[in-house]
Amino acid sequence: xxxxxxxxxxxxxLCATNLFASKLPDSLSFGESKFILNGSGIRKKFMFSIYxxxxxxPQKSNELKExxxxxxxxxxxxxxxxxxxxxxxxxxxxxxxxxxxxELKDSNESKKFLSIxxxxxxxxxxxxxxxxxxxxxxxxxxKQLATFNNSVLSKAILxxxxxxxxxxxxxxxxxxxK
Numbered sequence: 001x002x003x004x005x006x007x008x009x010x011x012x013x014l015c016a017t018n019l020f021a022s023k024l025p026d027s028l029s030f031g032e033s034k035f036i037l038n039g040s041g042i043r044k045k046f047m048f049s050i051y052x053x054x055x056x057x058p059q060k061s062n063e064l065k066e067x068x069x070x071x072x073x074x075x076x077x078x079x080x081x082x083x084x085x086x087x088x089x090x091x092x093x094x095x096x097x098x099x100x101x102x103e104l105k106d107s108n109e110s111k112k113f114l115s116i117x118x119x120x121x122x123x124x125x126x127x128x129x130x131x132x133x134x135x136x137x138x139x140x141x142x143k144q145l146a147t148f149n150n151s152v153l154s155k156a157i158l159x160x161x162x163x164x165x166x167x168x169x170x171x172x173x174x175x176x177x178k
Contacts, residue, residue, distance in 0.1 A: 023078045023124075024054040030130045030137070033072050036060060041174030042080070043167070045092075051079045053161060055175040062176040064162060068155070075129040075161065084121040090114045096160035096167050101152070109153050113138075116145045129157055 028035045035056035043050045056074040061067055093114060097104050104110045116138060121127070128139040134151035137144060148154070159166070166172040 022054075023052055023080075024076060028056045028074055028076065028128075030072075030074060030128075030132075033130075033132075034058070035072075035074050038062075038067075039175040039177040041168075041171040043077075043171060049080045050084070051077045051081065053077050053171070053175065055161070060177060062178055064176070067162065067176075068158070071133050073131045073158075075131075075158070077127040079121050079123055079125045079127075082123050086117050086119060089117045089121060093117070093157075093160070097156045099165040099167065100159040100163035101156040104152065104156055109148065109150050110156075113146075113148060113153060113157075131158065 022040055024037060024040050026037050028037075035058060038055045038057045038060050039062075040052055040054035042052050054076045055067075056076065057067065057070060058072060061070075067073065094105075094110070097110060119140070125141055126139075128137075128142075130137040130139070131154050134149060134154060136148040136150070136154040136157060138146045138148075161167065161175055162172055
């Protein structure tokens with residue numbers, strides 16, 4: 001009985017390690033800019049794991065002021081969930097933006113941002129947000145979708161995860177490396 005219990009614990013540990021191992025790289029590059037993974041966590045909705053998100057910075061930091069003042073930073077979303085329709089993706093971003101930036105609801109810039117999500121997102125897909133001063137560049141599976149030259153929209157996307165009202169406070173702490 002004891003051998004059986006130990007074997008089960010070993011099997012469950014190996015399965016959990018495989019199932020929950022990070023799919024994010026330790027570093028990212030955008031053009032000449034190089035970033036290291038600051039922290040990551042899983043975004044869950046109800047009991048489903050939707051994606052893993054990672055915050056990439058030129059150097060590690062757990063200070064919000066330092067992170068926001070950095071000229072360049074990036075977020076990567078690595079999707080775990082099998083299939084997300086455009087409507088669900090738009091709703092999720094719209095809700096996330098509204099948590100910290102009600103003034104952007106129904107704004108032209110917000111509508112332009114949401115309009116780029118016209119496709120289903122499948123398991124293993126990535127969305128990258130590259131913040132370069134006030135510019136926000138959006139990539140899907142490595143292909144650039146759009147560039148927005150709007151510091152308020154850039155901050156709103158970052159605030160979804162790191163703002164005063166993030167979508168998940170424990171996820172915020174994980175991104176900060178806490």
